Amino acid sequence: MITFENVTKAYDNGTVALDNISFHIDKGEFVFVVGPSGAGKSTITRLLMHEELPTSGSILVDGIAVQDLKRPEIPYLRRSIGVVFQDFRLLDDRNVYENVSFAMQIVGASRREIRRQVPSLLSMVGLSHKAKLLPTQLSRGEAQRVSLARALANNPPILLADEPTASLPPKTAFEIVELIGEINARGTTVVMATHAKDIVDNMKKRVIAIEDGLLVRDEVKGGYGFETR
Amino acid sequence: MKLANFRYYLSQSLRSVVRNGFMSVSSIFTVMCCLFILGLFLIISMNVNSIADQIRNQCEIQAFIADGSSQRQITEIGERIRALDNVREAVLFTKKDALDYMRKLFADNAQALDGLENDNPFPDSYKITLKDLSQAGTTVVSVGTITGVKNVENKQALMDKILAVTGKIKDASLWLMLLLCVVSVFIIANTIKLAVFSRRREINVMKFVGATDWFIRWPFIIEGIIIGVSGGLIAFGLVSWGYIAVLKDVDGAISLDMFRFVPYPGIWHILLAAFIGLGAVIGAAGSSLSIRKHLKV
Numbered sequence: 247m248i249t250f251e252n253v254t255k256a257y258d259n260g261t262v263a264l265d266n267i268s269f270h271i272d273k274g275e276f277v278f279v280v281g282p283s284g285a286g287k288s289t290i291t292r293l294l295m296h297e298e299l300p301t302s303g304s305i306l307v308d309g310i311a312v313q314d315l316k317r318p319e320i321p322y323l324r325r326s327i328g329v330v331f332q333d334f335r336l337l338d339d340r341n342v343y344e345n346v347s348f349a350m351q352i353v354g355a356s357r358r359e360i361r362r363q364v365p366s367l368l369s370m371v372g373l374s375h376k377a378k379l380l381p382t383q384l385s386r387g388e389a390q391r392v393s394l395a396r397a398l399a400n401n402p403p404i405l406l407a408d409e410p411t412a413s414l415p416p417k418t419a420f421e422i423v424e425l426i427g428e429i430n431a432r433g434t435t436v437v438m439a440t441h442a443k444d445i446v447d448n449m450k451k452r453v454i455a456i457e458d459g460l461l462v463r464d465e466v467k468g469g470y471g472f473e474t475r
Numbered sequence: 476m477k478l479a480n481f482r483y484y485l486s487q488s489l490r491s492v493v494r495n496g497f498m499s500v501s502s503i504f505t506v507m508c509c510l511f512i513l514g515l516f517l518i519i520s521m522n523v524n525s526i527a528d529q530i531r532n533q534c535e536i537q538a539f540i541a542d543g544s545s546q547r548q549i550t551e552i553g554e555r556i557r558a559l560d561n562v563r564e565a566v567l568f569t570k571k572d573a574l575d576y577m578r579k580l581f582a583d584n585a586q587a588l589d590g591l592e593n594d595n596p597f598p599d600s601y602k603i604t605l606k607d608l609s610q611a612g613t614t615v616v617s618v619g620t621i622t623g624v625k626n627v628e629n630k631q632a633l634m635d636k637i638l639a640v641t642g643k644i645k646d647a648s649l650w651l652m653l654l655l656c657v658v659s660v661f662i663i664a665n666t667i668k669l670a671v672f673s674r675r676r677e678i679n680v681m682k683f684v685g686a687t688d689w690f691i692r693w694p695f696i697i698e699g700i701i702i703g704v705s706g707g708l709i710a711f712g713l714v715s716w717g718y719i720a721v722l723k724d725v726d727g728a729i730s731l732d733m734f735r736f737v738p739y740p741g742i743w744h745i746l747l748a749a750f751i752g753l754g755a756v757i758g759a760a761g762s763s764l765s766i767r768k769h770l771k772v
């Protein structure tokens with residue numbers, strides 16, 4: 247589903263964020279990308295979304311070479327990847343329902359499709375009863391659930407989560423990861439960047455560890471492995 | 476563009492116009508001012524055009540008849556004039572016609588002419604329209620040789636001057652209109668820039684959920700068009716109202732044969748189309764400019 251082949255990314259200022267990285271993720275996998283802050287985890291997300299281009303190497307998403315995409319094709323790549331971030335990125339002037347339906351309007355979904363899909367997404371993340379609330383009226387955990395619902399609105403085969411639990415209290419963090427686990431169980435390929443040791447150790451999933459832009463470990467049922475400060 | 480999308484764009488644009496209320500209102504106001512002034516010049520141009528046309532049609536020579544000519548002589552002179560090659564038409568303009576014309580010209584001060592009825596100083600004359608204006612000089616000479624014609628006045632030199640002036644007025648208003656359009660474009664561009672900034676979070680979300688470039692751009696373009704057309708419509712209202720008032724005030728006073736104002740019913744649809752069209756084009760141009768610069772998608 248996702249292949250990195252000798253990918254190197256140096257930013258314009260010379261920072262080498264990824265250094266000759268290769269890995270392959272199959273359809274339906276759940277993979278943690280771990281590493282200390284500044285290791286290059288978010289850079290992987292940016293490359294997958296075509297927000298940044300690799301300096302060398304190639305990236306395949308569902309058989310498509312991301313670095314070769316033409317500008318008009320980029321939105322369609324992004325539709326096949328749902329993303330959630332540490333800071334949720336919800337729109338504060340729209341309620342929960344509208345934040346999710348927004349993602350569907352953007353791809354030109356009909357009102358009928360939206361009316362059918364959004365409630366089922368909200369019930370999946372357990373927020374049916376809060377559809378009318380504004381993001382500012384939600385707890386952080388609830389906000390992340392909304393952002394998960396939005397990420398899945400257009401049924402993407404891939405879910406990228408960039409430190410989705412970093413700003414959550416431990417109990418809520420576990421609930422979110424459980425929810426992401428459920429989403430994975432329904433067939434969505436999940437790539438989750440994190441530096442939450444206990445979560446990674448607990449889930450016993452595949453772990454890709456990077457440090458200073460180098461892939462240092464790729465284990466099938468791995469633990470976090472880094473010293474936590 | 477799908478209908479569902481269009482509905483979405485429109486609602487987004489209106490939302491943005493309302494949300495940036497103050498900016499929207501002030502840029503609608505500025506666009507209105509620009510288009511209002513532009514409208515004035517448009518009307519002036521139309522009138523200048525129509526005056527030029529009227530002048531061209533009237534471009535005539537006038538043959539004055541010697542005092543004391545009899546009615547028969549006058550008729551005979553008319554026939555001889557009409558017999559000339561280049562003459563399209565010769566219309567008798569009597570002493571009385573001349574006096575009436577002056578009365579009209581003096582309007583409120585017409586009493587100054589009282590008492591002239593019995594001792595009318597204006598001569599009888601023929602107003603002659605020509606087939607070929609470039610041959611006016613020869614025709615003037617020919618008419619001048621007809622016995623009983625005192626002198627011949629060729630208004631062409633004057634007409635040429637007037638036409639040159641009206642031409643300059645038209646050129647100047649064209650440049651001014653262009654300038655005002657450019658100013659309006661920049662004002663709208665600035666408003667859209669602020670709209671883009673105030674919605675950058677939303678734009679960011681749109682990008683990562685996979686909106687196409689145009690899906691992100693359209694609401695801003697439409698917002699610019701809404702502002703432009705709103706300003707245009709208000710300006711249209713003001714210009715119409717003002718012109719109708721001016722016509723009412725002025726038409727009685729100087730309704731000369733030569734300088735007749737263009738009547739409003741004849742031009743309102745041109746004005747309306749011009750205002751809506753210009754407003755839309757200005758709005759679209761302004762937002763495109765701004766998007767190109769500030770909306771990195």
Ligand SMILES: Nc1ncnc2c1ncn2[C@@H]1O[C@H](COP(=O)(O)OP(=O)(O)O)[C@@H](O)[C@H]1O
Pocket residue numbers: 257258259261262263281282283284285286287288289290
């Ligand atoms: N836009 C950028 N320009 C320059 N350097 C960057 C940019 N984004 C990230 N970096 C650098 O690249 C390295 C990896 O960043 P990132 O992928 O965000 O790490 P992580 O998500 O693992 O914390 C860091 O050293 C960071 O400072």
Ligand SMILES: [Mg+2]
Pocket residue numbers: 287288289408409
């Ligand atoms: Mg990061």
